[in-house]
Amino acid sequence: MYDQATTNTILATLANLLANWGLGGLYRVLPDGSPDPSSWLMRMYGQGIQSADSLAVALRETPEFQQRFKVIFAIEDARRGVGPYARYAGMVDHVPTAAEVVAWEQSAREVMRRAGVPPRFLEGDGSDLGLTEYMARGFSVAELSTRLIEVHNRVAMAPPEVRNRFTSWFGADGDGALAAYFLDPSRSEQSLLHEVQTAEVGGMASIGGMGISETTAATMAQAGVSGQDALQTAAALGTADTLLQGSVAGDTSTISDDQAMLGASGLDEGAADRLRRRQEERRAEGGGGARTSGTITAFGTSSTS
Numbered sequence: 428m429y430d431q432a433t434t435n436t437i438l439a440t441l442a443n444l445l446a447n448w449g450l451g452g453l454y455r456v457l458p459d460g461s462p463d464p465s466s467w468l469m470r471m472y473g474q475g476i477q478s479a480d481s482l483a484v485a486l487r488e489t490p491e492f493q494q495r496f497k498v499i500f501a502i503e504d505a506r507r508g509v510g511p512y513a514r515y516a517g518m519v520d521h522v523p524t525a526a527e528v529v530a531w532e533q534s535a536r537e538v539m540r541r542a543g544v545p546p547r548f549l550e551g552d553g554s555d556l557g558l559t560e561y562m563a564r565g566f567s568v569a570e571l572s573t574r575l576i577e578v579h580n581r582v583a584m585a586p587p588e589v590r591n592r593f594t595s596w597f598g599a600d601g602d603g604a605l606a607a608y609f610l611d612p613s614r615s616e617q618s619l620l621h622e623v624q625t626a627e628v629g630g631m632a633s634i635g636g637m638g639i640s641e642t643t644a645a646t647m648a649q650a651g652v653s654g655q656d657a658l659q660t661a662a663a664l665g666t667a668d669t670l671l672q673g674s675v676a677g678d679t680s681t682i683s684d685d686q687a688m689l690g691a692s693g694l695d696e697g698a699a700d701r702l703r704r705r706q707e708e709r710r711a712e713g714g715g716g717a718r719t720s721g722t723i724t725a726f727g728t729s730s731t732s
Contacts, residue, residue, distance in 0.1 A: 441468060444479055448525050449495050450486070483525060496525055498559035506565070515612060518565020521556050532558055534568040542575035543583065544606040572618060579609040581623050589630030589654065596629070596641045597622050621645070627654030632688060635661025643685040652692055660691045688730045 442454045445468065454468035462469050467489065468476075476485050486492040493500065504510035504521050523531065535558060548726050554560035561571065582593045583605060592602045599608040609619060629644035629656035639647075647657060664687050682690070682701055690698030 434472075438468070438472060441472070441476075441479070441482055448529055450489075450491055453486075453489065453491060478578070480618050486525070492525070496528055498528060498556050499523060499525070500562050501556060512563045515563060515565045518612065519563070521564070528562065531562055531568060535561065535566075535571055537683065538568060538575060540570045542580055542606075544575060544579075545603045545612060547603070548606050548610070554570070562608060566610075566612065570616070571610075574609045574619065575606070578616065578619050578623055579606065582626060585627065586630060586634065588633045589626050592629040592641075592644070593622070593626035596626060596644075621648060624648035624653070627656040628652055631655065631658040632661040632684075634658055636665035637661035637684040637685060637688055639685050639688050643689060646689065646694060647692055650692070650694055652694075656692070660688060664688070664691060 438454075442451075445451055445453050453466065455463040455466040457463050464470075464473075471482070471485050476482050480560075501510060501512050501515075501561065502519055505512040505514075505516040505519065506522065508516065539549050549558065551557035551560045556563055564727060566574075582590055583602070585593075597608070599605045608614070625641065625645045625648045628647045629639055632639050632644070635658045637660075644657075652660075682698060682705075686695060686698040687702065689695035690700075691704045693699060
């Protein structure tokens with residue numbers, strides 16, 4: 428047996444561990460400050476539980492631990508191919524310890540606060556696993572940070588035109604729906620990023636005065652056109668909108684906003700050629716023509732270096 432000082436040190440260490448894990452109720456003290464011999468920790472200590480490792484093993488049998496750390500058991504089930512999270516099993520590297528769950532929760536809450544997601548997401552999104560629903564889905568803290576701070580916030584903090592395009596094209600209406608959309612593990616980071624870039628191109632083109640379709644915006648985003656590029660191109664086309672009307676060598680048709688944006692971005696050679704010919708005609712008439720700035724130096728000619 429240990430002397431009283433050593434016993435007190437061991438009990439204090441184990442009691443602090445329980446408190447840090449949200450299981451402080453398993454250790455109680457009497458009114459005089461001495462340990463309550465009927466409390467779970469004291470009974471386990473009497474059975475030889477005197478280290479963090481042995482405590483962790485014993486805790487698994489308690490209802491309190493099983494309730495507090497449901498995610499551990501959910502992940503164990505998933506890795507055996509059973510339970511509601513089995514489809515995420517391949518996304519979870521290993522079964523976390525209680526200490527790892529607590530550390531993940533603390534970091535995940537901080538990421539979500541920084542991202543400005545609705546408060547309900549700080550405690551989970553309706554699952555009985557609470558916040559650790561996202562841990563069971565296979566999200567590391569680093570991935571949460573990428574999805575929420577680097578990608579989600581590009582929409583959440585964007586001009587209304589970009590936010591509206593994202594809602595219209597991808598269906599996430601409202602702050603809660605937007606956060607849930609980016610926390611859906613069935614959507615890869617790459618696909619989310621492409622959708623954000625598509626909304627940025629469409630929204631910024633709208634600010635510049637050009638209304639383009641989702642298909643056109645997606646094509647431009649895929650080609651590496653940024654929202655700022657789209658704004659500059661749209662603004663330049665808007666200041667020379669006579670290029671989109673009129674006739675050149677019998678061409679009396681209107682060039683649509685979609686065609687004009689693709690042509691001016693070098694992504695539709697036919698439209699680019701029509702714009703160039705109309706530009707040449709306007710210059711010959713003394714009326715000038717559009718010449719965009721930034722990444723587009725002339726219709727159909729990109730300069731990204």
